[in-house]
Amino acid sequence: MINENYQKLSESYLFSEIARKVKAYKEEHPKADIISLGIGDVTQPLCPAVIEALHKATDEMACSATFRGYGPERGYDFLRNAIVQNDFQARGIEMDADEIFVSDGAKSDTGNFQELLSKDVRIAVTDPVYPVYVDSNIMAGREIVYLPCKAENDFAPELPAEHVDVIYLCYPNNPTGTTLNRVQLKKWVDYALKEGALIFYDAAYEAYIQSDDVPHSIYEVEGAKQCAVEFHSYSKTAGFTGIRCGYTVVPKEVKSEELRVRNSSLNQLWNRRQSTKFNGTSYLSQRAAEAIYTPDGKAQIQATICYYMENARLMREALTVMGFMVYGGVDAPYLWVKVPEGTTSWGFFEEMLHKANVVCTPGVGFGNAGEGYVRLTAFGRREQTVEALKRIKTLG
Secondary structure, three states, rough: OHHHHHHHHOOHHHHHHHHHHHHHHHOOOOOOOEOOOOOOOOOOOOOOHHHHHHHHHHHHHHHOOOOOOOOOOOOOOHHHHHHHHHHHHHHOOOOHHHHHHEOOOOHHHHHHHHOOOOOEEEEEEEOOHHHHHHHHHHHOOEEEEEOOOOHOOOOOOOOOOOOEEEEEEEEEOOOOOOOOOOHHHHHHHHHHHHHOOOEEEEEHHHOOOOOOOOOOOHHHHHHHHHHHEEEEOOOOHHHHOOOEEEEEEOOOOOHHHHHOOOOHHHHHHHHHHHHOOOOOHHHHHHHHHOOOHHHHHHHHHHHHHHHHHHHHHHHHHHHHHOOOOOOOOOOOOEEEOOOOOOHHHHHHHHHHHHHHHOHHHHHOHHHHHHHOOEEEEEEOOHHHHHHHHHHHHHOO
16 A cells, blocks of 8 residues: 555656657757756856865765764764855844754755644645645645635735644745745744744745845744744755755754753754654765865855856846746845746746747746746856747747
8 A cells, every 4th residue: 555645646747748849859859059048057157165165075985084983963063154154143143053954955845844744734825836835735644725826916925814833934035036035924923922833934946035124034033033944955055966965953942842841952853853764964964064164165166156147137137128027036145926817837948848949847837826937047158048048939
């Protein structure tokens, strides 16, 4: 017998379906020059500070005196302390190193953290939404409440009309590229505290924030350490999609009434889960991550982020001139583009692929409220991004 909840999933993961369609087109048109503005993989190489750290760590692994085997499940102190100092204390947020859990990326942890929860909790997600949040909870058999995010509400979700136990929020948002300011985010923290709800806050794209009134961490909001778990990734911050490293913050104050009675916390439960199911992130990856917090590392990754955000600016301006309604692309590397009237998300995907040889991501793949939109990413190389815009312009 298999877990029957897997039968409730769509036939394939969104990005796997896109890859299948692109592969089929390439087989029929082997000379086609395909430019992808779809899947959010980075294209710029790792920065010099990271490369230097990787080489040094590799040399250490070649010497018996400095060789490292299994590391601590929470992560090495050198990285966790750097995270606390640079990502939190520098922003006036008090955080302890034992509240940081280093991982192989935000995708794994946002999908796995739900294992700590009862099957009966009610989950709220925005619509459109990053598919992992939904699929991982469908696998567990949970009820999901959808919070529509549309142009009419500036793609900001309304508070649930009925009680929910867990809320997934991702800001800057994937896929819409939009953000919540401090006042908007405070409403969600207040709701969670009032309702006894838990917020899963995915901050994977916080490094791309340009606006002063957009928080880089939910813990910039008073009360959040009592009701929120936060996920971070170096994939888009420092180009670690091939290196794999990120971290999750689980404040010790986050406790349900049940956990208080048991004198336990989510921090303790997550540590127990990780100790059982996770052998830790590689030493090389953690040394590489540590390097981005050095003065040289900070400057180098900021230059790469500026490169991608310039792509986003060029895309936003060009598409707007072409007559498209474009959202996002200001504090995030994603642009949410309304497709022409009478066209579906997948229909526009097919038109872009077949007529312009450009790959986008159909918005409906992120949820029903995403129908009528496509997501474009700014992670391409500049020359390809410019060429893709020229091709899109020819679609008329």
